Amino acid sequence: MKFASRTVTKIWEEVPAAHNPFLADRCRCHGYDLAELAKKRNFVDVLYLLFRGELPSPAQAQMLETLMICLINPGPRHPATRAAMNAGVGKTNAVHILPIALSVLGGAHLGGEEVEAGIRFIRRHQHAEAAVVAKKLLASRENSEGDCHIAPGFGSRFGEIDPVPQQMAALLYELSGRGKALQWGRDFAHSLIKEGMGWLATGVAASVFCDLGFLPQAGAGLFQLFCAPGLLAHGLELASPYTSITAMPFLDEEHYVIAQEAKKRTC
Template identity: 55%
Template structure:
């Protein structure tokens, strides 16, 4: 056997295997008679049954991602967004994927995962939400009108299809997305709104003369930022919102 073919000897580092799964999100208090059975559960320190009794589903989703329960204003802002974006409509690619899967006699248990895989994408999906959150964070100190001017002057409108001038903002079927604009108007009236929604709303206004404006992904991005979420959480939160 040549020297090149000699395999290295794997030595033990005498490191013990972890005897339990550790997570900062969820804690299971073991039963006294069987340590594999949970006597009670806590989510970020809050008793799960008490949460089920006293808090809404949207509050618990917020808790899972943020580590703390939302304030009353945050709760209302988050729940308003969840309800407003709960169904993307029959023309959305994710909805079409679900409809096609259903017509094709797909196992019903697989239809939602198929739809959600499309909802994770960069076109009107979770990927665009994360990108929009990054865009808003990057430009928050710039004047919205100036950013619009630079994007319009430096980019050419495509000959066919919609133009997303920035992640979360653009046209739908060649025009302004009326529903997204109406949702934005509603969100702007809530006391929980913050600087991200304010900036994004001023950014959307000068886009109207170019037949563009808010998209659902931009709405989600602005709200998630105002609620304190990181862009990496945006995609998953948007999938939950639209499921």
């Protein structure tokens, strides 16, 4: 196996300072000077540029920014947010709150891994009729406890269709930048209604990422990134020195039930 002599990047160019090659005099993102970008473009444009290599059209930028707002906070009941809150209330070093919460948000259930799988799923099926794909998947569904994700990004939450992702998808669908993946996802979600399933937030994100040309792996991390503000805000709210460790419930023994077999040897 032959390793590279230097790390290659097509993203970022650092022009060395004349007097010190360890310092950069200026930085360019895909050829654009960073300071010039800061003067002329907004954050979403530069974010898109960073990952896609070109600046977005106004319609693409609007899609991305709308998705970012939709995903900005998974809410205080989401397990990733609760991880941030547990860290906060336990007075974990504040710099750890976000990595902790993002690890939980990386999972295959309503997390980054599901977004990645969702992009692959939509890419693979968007040329087939959504209703036919849905019918086939529903026919092969296996009964299991809890929620069913019939495909990555689509399914039930707490036994029903989760209203908020449907609202997100409808909002994004009204935008001029909507693409084939969002359209296909809408048809697919519609085919699941009778089964009590629909869009999940991960599916909405996956379809927009697909339409904007992001690779599946990028979708996983971008989903984490876009949800990060809410996770951090909730964690910090409880990390405040004015908030005590008692600010979140700690279950009493009546509500922490240990199965008999876990205690049997000494009972």
